[in-house]
Amino acid sequence: MTYEQTIKKYAPLLKDVTHIPQKEVEILLLFVLDKNPIWLHLNYKKECECEDILAKLVKKRATDFPLEYITKRASFYGESFEVRENVLIPRPETEILVEKAEAILKDISNSKVVEIGVGTGIISVMLAKLIPDIKIIAVDINDHALALASLNAKKFGVEDKITFIKSDLFTNVPNIKIDMCISNPPYIENSFKLPKNVTFEPSNALFGGVKGDELLKNIIKETSKREIRFLCCEMGFDQKNSLSGYLKNFNPKKVEFYKDYENLDRGFVAWF
Numbered sequence: 001m002t003y004e005q006t007i008k009k010y011a012p013l014l015k016d017v018t019h020i021p022q023k024e025v026e027i028l029l030l031f032v033l034d035k036n037p038i039w040l041h042l043n044y045k046k047e048c049e050c051e052d053i054l055a056k057l058v059k060k061r062a063t064d065f066p067l068e069y070i071t072k073r074a075s076f077y078g079e080s081f082e083v084r085e086n087v088l089i090p091r092p093e094t095e096i097l098v099e100k101a102e103a104i105l106k107d108i109s110n111s112k113v114v115e116i117g118v119g120t121g122i123i124s125v126m127l128a129k130l131i132p133d134i135k136i137i138a139v140d141i142n143d144h145a146l147a148l149a150s151l152n153a154k155k156f157g158v159e160d161k162i163t164f165i166k167s168d169l170f171t172n173v174p175n176i177k178i179d180m181c182i183s184n185p186p187y188i189e190n191s192f193k194l195p196k197n198v199t200f201e202p203s204n205a206l207f208g209g210v211k212g213d214e215l216l217k218n219i220i221k222e223t224s225k226r227e228i229r230f231l232c233c234e235m236g237f238d239q240k241n242s243l244s245g246y247l248k249n250f251n252p253k254k255v256e257f258y259k260d261y262e263n264l265d266r267g268f269v270a271w272f
């Protein structure tokens, strides 16, 4: 069977887990072959000799197991990041958070930033790539996340700009002058029934407490206590009211909420 016929054969198996089944079979095939899409385009009519391996991966994907955990890659901000099980898969809307932070940091020289919950490292690594003289302290409670983020920092050559520390929120963050805190913390309410694909991701990267915004509130409080001037956070679509109310306790100079690509409330920037 040719590559083209193989792709057509396996695509229907993924129709219940994705709206782009053919594309996903192609991605899996390219992963198996370690080739790029142009190569596949030029070789569609050649004989496929890896059907057995492909069939296994398609079967796994058909259980709603995330594609990114199979290919160990996810694209973010136009770059390809390493991804592993036990660490949250990057989401496109987090690009907006990076843009908001960049807009502030580009005007601060020698800026110091702390990221709470570094995960794969997408936020810290992108900021380190975008801002020339930045220094970042990136923390996570999860050892797998710290190892992966440090791998991504090396992949993009920014490991000298980021210090990784194991820490539950701010617990082990040194008490030094910091300009900005940034975080995409777990913010889903504990009782929320996750869609099947998301259940494969680590729950300590997803659930934020009984209401969901508890960790965000802790981050707001600690940012204010440490006299950090800027706070950029992602949040749940229904948390704007509770968080804008909570932020008022700390007399911010200004707070701006922003929406995601689906026009849902998704985060805020606070100036203290």
Ligand code: GLN
Residues within 6 Å of the ligand: 088, 089, 090, 091, 094, 117, 118, 119, 120, 121, 122, 123, 184, 185, 186, 205, 206
């Ligand atoms: N900072 C990482 C991200 O945005 C991890 C976030 C998390 O694990 N909650 O993807």
